[in-house]
Amino acid sequence: MKRKVVYILYWFYLVVMWGVVLCLSLELGFRLILWGANYVYRPLFELQTRKVYGMAPADERGSRLGRKVYDSADWLFSSADKAQVSRDNIDCKEEYLLTLDGIVKAEFETGGQIIYIKGDPILRNYLKSVFQGRRMGYYSPEWDEVITSVKTRVGLPISKRLRFESQFVHYYEVNVEAHSNVITLVAKEVRDNYPYSLCGERSNSDPNSTWLVPFYAYKTNCRPENGIAQYNNYGFRDDDVVVPKPEGVIRIVCVGGSTTEEGNTNSTTYPNIMEKKLRDYFHTDKIDVINAGICGIRSSGEMRRIWDYLELQPDLLLYYNAVNDICYAYFPEWLTLPNHFRKWLKNSSLLNYVFNEKHLPSDDYIIEYFYENIFTHLGAMHCACKSKGVDMAVCSFAYPTLKWYEIVGRLYYDFNLRNVWLAEVRDEALITFRTYVKVIDIYNKELRKFCEEEGIIYIPVAEEFKAGMNHFFDVCHMTPLGLDVKTDIIGSYVARWLESKGLKR
Template sequence: MNFLTRATAYGLICLAWIIAVWLALEAGTSAYLWWTVNHNEYILVDRGLKSPPKDPGFPLPGAHPTRRTANLSAGWFDTQPMPGPDWAIPRLNEDEAAVEKRRVIFPSLSESDRHYFAALHNDLVCVFDRNGMITQRYGHWLREGHDNIETFFRNAKTSTETHYGEYHLTGGGFDLLMRIFFYASPADSKLYGFLNIESLLLDHFSHDLPESSPWEIPFFRYKKNLRDAYTGLGTHHVSTNHFGYRGADVSIPKPAGVFRIVCIGGSTTEEGEENATYPKLLENRLRSDFPGKAIEVVNCGVSGMTTVRHLLKLAEYLQFEPDLLIVYEGVNDICHELLVYWKYNRTFIQRLMEYSVFVENVLNRWMFPADEAIYHDLSSLTVAHIDVIRRAAAQAGVRTVVCGLASPDWPVLSRAERDYLDYRMRGFCAGKGHMTAHVYHHMAALLNSALKDLCRREKLLYIPVEEEITGGLYFFSDNCHLRPNGIARKAGVIADALRPYIEPALK
C-alpha cells in the first residue's frame, strides 16, 4: 500500500470519526432537549401538564457586590430643560402637509441634526446625487433586508423633481404599499427620499383584526376602555383607560400641583395584576414617602414595544405633561429587532451552523457577532433611541431616568432553572432566530453597560435594577418578566433611587 493510499484511508477514517462524533452530539442534544421538555418540573407547569406547587421553594438570591454601579447618581437640577427648533417637537396627528413642511427643512440641517431628525421622526432617508446614486443614509437601518430598502427608494423614484413615488412590497401574501416622499433641494441639487416604514407596517397590521381583539394596533396600542380583556398572551388580561393604557384615567391638562411620572416600556412595564404593576406600586410608595404631595405614575407600558415604536408615541407620552420619564426598555430590541438583523447578516459558516441543533443550543454564542459589534449595534439602536427620547423630552422640560435591564443571574442558577429559561427563550424568539438564555443574559449585560455610558455622558440618573433583582426563578418568571414579588422589588428599587432625586421638585 503506497503513501497516497494510506493517507486517503486514514483521512476517510478520521472523517468517519468526525461525522460519528458530530452525529452523536446532534442526537445527544436533541435527546436532552426532548427530555427537559417532558421532565423538567418548571416546564411541565408552564405547559399546564402539572399543577404548580404551593411552595416552589425557589432559593432567595444573595447580593452581588461585584456588580455594584458607582458614580452614576444625578441631581434633579443636573438636567435642565433645553431649547430646540420647531421641527424637533413631536406632534400628534400630523397631516401630510405638515409632514412635508417639516421634511423640506432636512437639507439645511447639520449632519448631527439630520441623524436626530431621522431618528426622532422615524424616517428612513436616502440622499441621491445628480447621477441618481445614493450617497448618504439616515435613520434606523439595523433591520432585516436593510440592503433591499435602498432598492425600494430607487424603484419608487420616477423623477428628479419633488414628487411622491410608490413601491409595492409583496411576497407570502404580504402586500404593502410604500409611499415615498422625494424632495428636490434647490440648495444642493440633491434629491432626498423619506420613508416612515414603521408607521406603514403598523397601519398594515391594524387591518382585519377580529372584533374580539384587544388591539387597536397589535403590540403598539390597546383599545380604549377595555375591561379584563384577554390579550392572547398566555393568561394575560388587561383593563385600559380612555388612552388605551393600564391604570386609572389621566387628566389633560395636568391639574395644578400634580407631580406626574410616565413609565414607558414593553411588557416588562405593563406586567402585573391590575393594582400590582410596578408603576402602580411605585406611585403608592412615593405617595407614602411624600405625604400630602399629589404624585401620579402613569403606566404607558405595552407588550411588544421597541424603542423605534416608542419614538412614534413620543408626542402621546408628552401630552400627559410629565415631570419625569422612566425608561425601562431593550428586551424587544434585542429579541425582535437585532436578533433578526444579526441572523440576516450571518456569515456563510454561521448559516451552515444553523442546521446544527448542537451549535444552536450549546455553542449559541458562535452564532452572533463579537462583543464589540454587539455593543455598537445596541448603542446605535436602543441607546441612540433612548437618547433621542431624552433629548426631545428635555426640550419639553421633562427629565428622563434610565433603568438597567434585570435578567436571571446565570452563574447561580440550577440546571433545572437554566433548562426552563432556555425553553422559554426558544418560545420567545420563535420565528426570529435562536438565542439561548445564557446568551441573552450576556446581551442584557452589554446593553446595561451601554446605558450606563449614556447616563455618564448626559448626566442622567441610572437606576441599576439589574443589581438589585438577582438570582433565578425566585424573582423571575422567565428571562425578562418578573413574578409579583419581583415586580414589587423592582418598584421598591426605583422608588429608593427616585426619592432623593425628585425631592427638590416636591419642596
C-alpha cells in the first residue's frame, strides 16, 4: 500500500513538473513571437501611421488636450442665441435637449444617493462616478466642496462657476439647493468664449499650425504650402462653401473624425469622391458634398459643433465615426473598473491573448455605456437637425475583416492598437484586435436599433464592407482602394435618399 502511494505521488509530481515546464515554455515562446513581431512590424506601423495622420504635424498629434490658437473664427458658435430659439419647439427627449445646451440636472437623497441624473454626458459621468464612490479622472477641491455639501446639506445653497477638465477645459455655472426631501443640482456649461475657452490657459504660438483648437476645429482659410490638406472659409477640408446655399443645390455635410477627413489630397477624400460619383450618376452639378471631418474629434465635440455644421445649410447630415470615442475615452474608462481577471492577464502574454475579452465589462454594461454617451450625443445632434428641417444619416463603423489563418494581419492590427490607438493605456492592459472588433460589433448592432428608434437613416457600411489589409492602413483608416469601396457603399444609400427627395437621373 505504501509503495502504491509513493508511486502515485511520483507520477503526480512528474505531471505537475512537466505541466509547469510546458506552461512556461508556451509563455516564453509566445513572448518571443510577440517580441519578434513588434521588432519586425514597428517600422511598418509607423510608416502606415504617418500616411494616415499626415493631416497635422506630428508634434501636435502627440497631445490629446487642446492648445489655443487665436485666429479669425467669428462664425464659430456665433449662432448660439439663434440655436436656443430654434430648439424651443423640437419634439425631442429631455436628455437630448439638455445635452445640446451642456446642462446636467440631478436630484439626490440626503447622504448623496442619486435619485436621477441626466444631461451632458461629460459632466454627468464624472458626477455619477463620484457619488457612486468611484472617482474617475479629474480632481478639483472646488468640486469636492460641492459634493460634500450635497451629501451633508452643509453650506447650501451653492451658486458658483467651476472648471472641469476632460479632453478639453469646460466651465459650468453650478447651482445646488436643498428642499424638504431632496437636493437638486443644475450645472450649465458656459460657452461665452467658445471655442477658445476649451483650451484653458494652454496656447500655441506656432503660426504654421493648422489648428484653431486641436482635435476640435481648424483655422479658416488655412492653405499651407505643400500641405496635403487645405482648409476652406469654414475651416473644413474642402472647397469654399457658399452660404446662403445657391437655389436648387442639394447639400450633404459629412461629419466625423480622420476617417471622414482622410485622403492624400482634398479631392481624394470620400466626401469629394462621392460628390463626383453622385453628380455623374444623376447627371447634375447641383449636388454639393462637404467634408466636415476633424482629425481626432469625438462625439462630444461633434455635438458641440452641430450648429457650425448646420450653418452650412445642409439637406442631409451624414455621420461616420466611433473609433475616437471608443479608443480614446471608453477603453481607458473601462480599464479603471474593478476586474479580478486583470492581474492574472497582465502577468501572462499568452493568457492575455487567449482571454483578452476578460478586460472588458459585461456586454450589457457596454451597451448601456453607448446609450449614455455616444448615442446621447447623436440623439442631441438629431434634435438640432430636426429643428432646421435637416435629415440625418449615421453609418455603422467598418474595420478590417480577416480570415482565421491571416496571422500576420492580426499581429499587425494588434500592435497598431497598442502602439497607436491605445498607447496611453497599454500599461493597464494590452487590448487585442479581436477585442476591439467585439466592441465595434456591439456598437454597430446597437446603433442600428438606436437609429430605428430615433428615425435616423442607418447606412450599413460595416455589414457590406468585408475587406482586409489591402483596404485598411490600420484598424480603421483606409487605403485609396478602401475609400473607393466605402464611397460606393455610402453613395448607394445616399442616392436612394436623393431619389426619395425627387431627384431623377
